[in-house]
Structures are given as structure tokens and as C-alpha cells.
Amino acid sequence: MTEDNKEKEVPVQGAAGNSEKTQEKHSVRDSVYSNLPFTVKQMDWIIGGLLILLAAVLFVGIFIL
Amino acid sequence: MEKTSKLNPGNLKEKLVNNALIIILGLMLVVVVIIEPGFLSIRNFSNILAQASTRGILALGIAALIILGGTDLSAGRILGCCAAISASLLQSTTYASRYYPQITKGLPLFVPLLVSIAVAVAFSIFNGFGVAFLNLHPFIITLGTQLIAFGSTCIYIDSQRGGAQPLSTLDSRYTNFVKGTFDVGFMQIPHLVVILLICAAVVYIIWNHTVLGKNMYALGGNIEAAKVSGINAKSNIMIIYIMAGVLYGIASFLEAARIGSVTTTVGFNYEFDAISGSIIGGVSFAGGIGTVPGVLVGVIMLQTINYSLTYLNVNPYLQYIVKGLLIIVAVAIDARKYLAKK
Numbered sequence: 001m002t003e004d005n006k007e008k009e010v011p012v013q014g015a016a017g018n019s020e021k022t023q024e025k026h027s028v029r030d031s032v033y034s035n036l037p038f039t040v041k042q043m044d045w046i047i048g049g050l051l052i053l054l055a056a057v058l059f060v061g062i063f064i065l
Numbered sequence: 066m067e068k069t070s071k072l073n074p075g076n077l078k079e080k081l082v083n084n085a086l087i088i089i090l091g092l093m094l095v096v097v098v099i100i101e102p103g104f105l106s107i108r109n110f111s112n113i114l115a116q117a118s119t120r121g122i123l124a125l126g127i128a129a130l131i132i133l134g135g136t137d138l139s140a141g142r143i144l145g146c147c148a149a150i151s152a153s154l155l156q157s158t159t160y161a162s163r164y165y166p167q168i169t170k171g172l173p174l175f176v177p178l179l180v181s182i183a184v185a186v187a188f189s190i191f192n193g194f195g196v197a198f199l200n201l202h203p204f205i206i207t208l209g210t211q212l213i214a215f216g217s218t219c220i221y222i223d224s225q226r227g228g229a230q231p232l233s234t235l236d237s238r239y240t241n242f243v244k245g246t247f248d249v250g251f252m253q254i255p256h257l258v259v260i261l262l263i264c265a266a267v268v269y270i271i272w273n274h275t276v277l278g279k280n281m282y283a284l285g286g287n288i289e290a291a292k293v294s295g296i297n298a299k300s301n302i303m304i305i306y307i308m309a310g311v312l313y314g315i316a317s318f319l320e321a322a323r324i325g326s327v328t329t330t331v332g333f334n335y336e337f338d339a340i341s342g343s344i345i346g347g348v349s350f351a352g353g354i355g356t357v358p359g360v361l362v363g364v365i366m367l368q369t370i371n372y373s374l375t376y377l378n379v380n381p382y383l384q385y386i387v388k389g390l391l392i393i394v395a396v397a398i399d400a401r402k403y404l405a406k407k
């Protein structure tokens with residue numbers, strides 16, 4: 001967990017909404033994608049590149065090999 | 066207002082990117098049909114559905130674990146182990162080299178089914194205990210279980226009187242039950258498909274209309290918040306692993322009869338088909354997101370591509386590369402959805 005994520009805190013809401021537990025604060029759970037060093041736009045390019053690679057592999061598989 | 070937001074180019078782009086894989090797989094199918102028009106036949110469709118059925122049941126189990134924020138790398142090998150047990154208990158009583166010569170009268174079909182479910186559940190309890198009580202990462206514990214299940218299968222198949230040989234010549238009641246079809250008009254619907262639909266309906270109800278289902282999504286979305294709101298994380302995780310085990314047991318029982326001859330290779334890479342089918346169908350590795358119809362569509366799409374590539378005589382090794390790329394694309398799209406939401 002990065003230092004940034006440790007510092008992020010959210011108020012908890014849920015079934016125990018009226019209890020004392022609502023006063024507690026908990027750190028946001030790390031997601032598998034939390035530390036991705038890309039922006040959405042960069043991910044679009046990556047996905048586009050992967051799709052072209054997939055199409056190329058399929059082309060080779062169907063028409064050449 | 067709603068109409069204008071639907072026509073918004075930004076929304077359209079989002080929808081296109083988020084459903085890119087389904088669109089690409091659909092386009093691939095169109096190409097296959099153009100190259101081989103004979104691919105579009107009811108027989109092929111029926112075969113694809115039958116092949117997707119056991120993987121679909123397996124995927125329903127794994128998808129729940131992915132929604133929890135984990136995964137299960139042992140599902141395929143657990144399936145192999147339970148399939149070997151089911152097949153050995155249901156070999157024809159007239160077959161001289163059967164595993165259990167002491168069984169002279171065919172067992173009722175539900176007995177091997179229950180044994181298969183019990184063994185799969187035992188493996189799943191082991192996985193669930195590791196994740197829920199020992200806080201082990203699901204990758205690690207299920208990787209270990211994968212090897213344990215594979216070793217057990219090899220020993221089980223190897224300890225036949227005549228040495229290691231495929232568990233074949235199954236009881237005709239068993240194969241007829243699994244491979245049979247219902248005639249509906251001009252179509253023949255495989256029993257396997259009906260069983261998949263029943264399993265999917267039960268899982269759908271559990272995921273969407275029970276407290277357990279709501280807890281599962283809550284735990285996958287944010288386990289800390291779920292715990293604070295009063296959800297017992299450990300018991301819920303255990304129950305979801307046990308549910309997955311039940312589904313693995315059913316899938317194993319069906320798979321053994323579907324392929325008709327069980328060896329140590331049965332179940333190899335099945336977990337990857339199930340995981341990739343789930344991810345293609347919109348289940349998020351980030352946890353807390355996924356639907357039953359999505360999983361079914363993902364698994365059927367993946368199976369259709371597998372089947373069509375084989376139909377086109379594409380090099381089988383290249384099919385592994387295609388599957389690998391599909392998984393990477395699916396995860397990239399999933400990560401993009403996460404980033405866009407953040």
C-alpha cells in the first residue's frame with residue numbers, strides 16, 4: 001500500500017449507519033489497479049495496440065500458418 | 066435528456082471501449098462465417114453450447130471469487146480430480162479393467178455426483194480457510210491447491226490394478242444422462258445446456274436476491290467498509306468458496322461423461338478459460354463487479370472463438386497465443402474502466 005493510499009480515508013456507511021462505528025474512519029482498500037501509472041488516454045492507446053496485435057495474430061493464424 | 070446523453074460522442078466512445086472485446090469477438094465470428102459459411106449450423110451451435118456448459122458452471126464458481134477480489138487457479142485441477150473419481154465410480158460393470166471391480170451393480174448416479182461435490186468442496190474449504198482465516202493471497206493458496214489436486218489425480222489414476230490407463234468405458238446411464246438431448250421442434254437442446262441454465266438461475270438468485278450475494282459484492286467492493294458495516298467477512302468468504310466447490314463438483318461430474326475418457330490431463334487450463342470468460346463477460350479483477358448473464362456470454366463467446374479457430378484448422382499452439390492476448394485485452398479494458406471511474 002502506498003503512502004498516498006494510506007492517507008486516503010473515507011467515512012463508512014452501511015448497515016451499522018446509526019452506531020458508533022460511523023464515527024470510525026478506514027483507509028480505502030488497495031485495488032489491483034491502484035498503482036497503474038497510466039491515464040485513461042494512455043490506456044486507450046494500449047488497448048488499441050493490443051487489439052491490432054490480436055488481429056495480426058489471427059490474420060497470421062487463419063491465412064498464413 | 067436521456068436521449069441526448071445517449072447520443073453524446075463521449076458516451077458512445079466509452080461504450081465502444083468498454084465493450085471492445087465483445088465487438089471484436091463478434092467481428093471475428095463474422096470473418097469466420099465469411100470464410101466458412103458452413104460454420105453457421107444448428108449442429109455447431111449445439112456443440113459450442115455443450116462444450117461451454119461445463120466451463121460455464123466452473124466460471125460461475127470462479128466469477129464469485131473474482132467478485133470477492135480473489136481468484137482460483139486450482140479449479141481446473143480440482144475438476145480433473147473429481148472427474149477421475151466420478152468416472153471411476155461409474156465405469157460399466159461389464160468392463161473387466163474397471164477401477165472398482167467390487168462394484169458389480171451400477172451405482173445410482175447421484176452417489177458419484179455427491180462424492181464429486183464433496184471432494185471439490187473439501188478442496189475449496191482448504192482454499193477458503195487459507196484466504197479467510199490465514200489472510201493468504203488467493204493466488205498463492207490456490208496455486209498450492211492446484212498442485213495438490215493434480216498430484217492426487219495422478220496418484221488416483223496411477224493406482225489402478227492394470228497401472229495408469231484412461232478411466233473409460235463409462236456406464237451408459239451416465240453418458241446418456243449427460244450427452245442426451247431434449248428435442249424442441251427442429252432443435253436438439255443438450256442436457257448439459259439445461260443443467261447450465263439451472264445452475265445459472267440458482268447462482269443468479271443467490272447473487273442478486275440474498276444477503277449472501279449482497280455481502281459478496283460489498284466485500285469485493287471494499288472489505289474494510291463491509292466489515293465495519295457488520296458483515297462477517299470470514300464466514301461469508303468461506304460460504305462463497307464452498308459454493309464455488311459445489312459448482313466445481315457438478316462441472317466435474319458432467320465433464321467426465323462429456324469427454325468419455327478421463328486422464329490426468331483433464332482440467333488442464335480450464336481455470337484460464339473460466340477466468341478469461343468471466344473477465345470478458347465484465348467481471349472485474351478490482352472486485353465487487355460482475356453479473357451472471359455477463360459470465361455466461363463471456364464463456365460462450367470464448368468457446369465460440371475456440372471452436373471456430375479449430376473449425377478453420379488454425380494451428381492449435383497459436384490458439385493459446387490468441388487466448389492469452391484475449392485475457393490481456395480483457396484485463397486492460399477492465400483497468401481502463403477502473404481508471405475512468407477514478
